[in-house]
Amino acid sequence: MRKQIEGSRAVAETVALCRPQVICAYPITPQTHIVEALGEMAGSRNLQPCEFINVESEFAALSVAIGASAAGARAYTATASQGLLYMAEAVYNASGLGLPIVMTIGNRAIGAPINIWNDHSDSMALRDAGWIQLYAETNQEAADQHIQAFRLAEELSCPVMVCMDGFILTHAYEPVDIPVQQQVDDWLPAFDPRQVLDPAEPISIGAMVGPEAFLEVRYLAHHKQVRALERIPQLSEDFRKSFGRDSGGLLRSYRVENAETIVVALGSVNGTIQEVVDEMRVHGHSIGSLSITCFRPFPREALRAALAGARRVVVIEKSLAVGSGGILSADVQMALAGRGTRLYTVIAGLGGRAVTRTSLQRCFEQAIADRLELLTFLDLDTRLIIRHLERERLRRRSGPVAENLLHDIDLIAAQIG
């Protein structure tokens, strides 16, 4: 049923339709309303049989999910930001053991400095942990990707993160079509585990593996993800046939036909980018955009094909590899290997900085004129940078950076006022 609903609530209702048997979560910031709503549903018997386990930390949350999944239960959890980092060790364990857990990431920045707002630093920090990573453009897609995630995870025996922008999606009210139970039951078969801890047929899971086979275990994990590159578009197509809408898949292009410039991004910022593309097309610019909905496995071939006609590519990134540059753009660069395509990396929206149409359009126009720096920081306040660098030059004990910058902002505001 189509509803005007908060993103977190839409995901909670959809996850409930997937009949998870164990949900574990640590209810503290950073967390979303998703597990709160699921906790209510499990408590009120709307979601049965399901055990909701209130654990003592994020590390415990995923560890309990690992145990539950190994015992053959469909297991789900959600976290973000520092919570994801705190469970990092278990994140690797879940994938290393091949346990098909589904976890929502309500993407947020990583401190210090303390910051609760949206960017992709959290899921990017664990991009190579062996989980499949899907990125939602809208709340509809986030909801739909969860249904697809359970099926994909369980088919492959591989955990899946569904990444949705914190606040921008999780806290936004917009229309979402929530399927009915029967539709989901018809599409998502019961969990049939490849390995299960069963007292009747005792096995152990989690052996120590030395140099003789570690590489091979890792290769098989990689092989599984490469297979997912074929399976994800098939599942998306199958989903479309049953539910009547396009959601998920590897990537989705927007007005890229004959586009000389193509903008590539992950997540909800694609909506804003599409608005800018429309505006610039009106003014005769040859520009399109491309939303990568599956980041791990990275759809290198599909991307290479989609960018075939582009003279330049602008990657908008909500994360920063400090000391290097873009994270997504490094993968995009590999997809473009051997071509003369010019690649611009634009770091935008860190720590919740608004990514505005005005700034994006200015940036794309500079790219089209080939006047954009190869690595650009969108809307960087250079006054703050210059002031701070000058302070460091003048004084050895220049003090903490974050506190100094906040003080400078107040000073600058006072001068303007």
Added chain:
Amino acid sequence: MAAFLEGKFAQAFPSFGSERMGAPVASYCRIDDKPIRSREPVIQPDVIIIQDPTLLHDVRTLEGLAPNGYMLLNSSRRLEQVRTWSQHANIPPSHFCTIPATEIARHHLNRPLPNSSLLGGLAALTSLVQLESIKAALRSKFAGNIGDRNAAAAAEAFTLVRENTGWEGNQS
């Protein structure tokens, strides 16, 4: 939700700030006849609802308001200074109104939560959504008696704003 009930597309999202009572917060809403894709904060609003008049001491509160925009202010007083500000921001007199939303809320809800009253006022001032849709949205958000009391607060605010602005049914 009210706009959705009328078959329009709507998007609403908050901007979080300091996690303490009384800290300034902002929240945005877009209503359109087509799906809404942009995720940027509303930078140039057509309508601004101010829940606390002390926010007007910050000049940035009215920044970006569209020419001929609307402004609804929660205040039990008719502040001459506010009138001056609204003129400064090019708000036509019929597009501007103050209502004692907190008092209306206290009367109906026994709590100082001006939101539902302000939504009723918004419907009266702008005709962007019908009062009935606001009431239906409040009743779907808050079950039973709480929903009814919020709907009553919205209705009282609606009537008050229509009286205050001398609304004759010919404004858009």
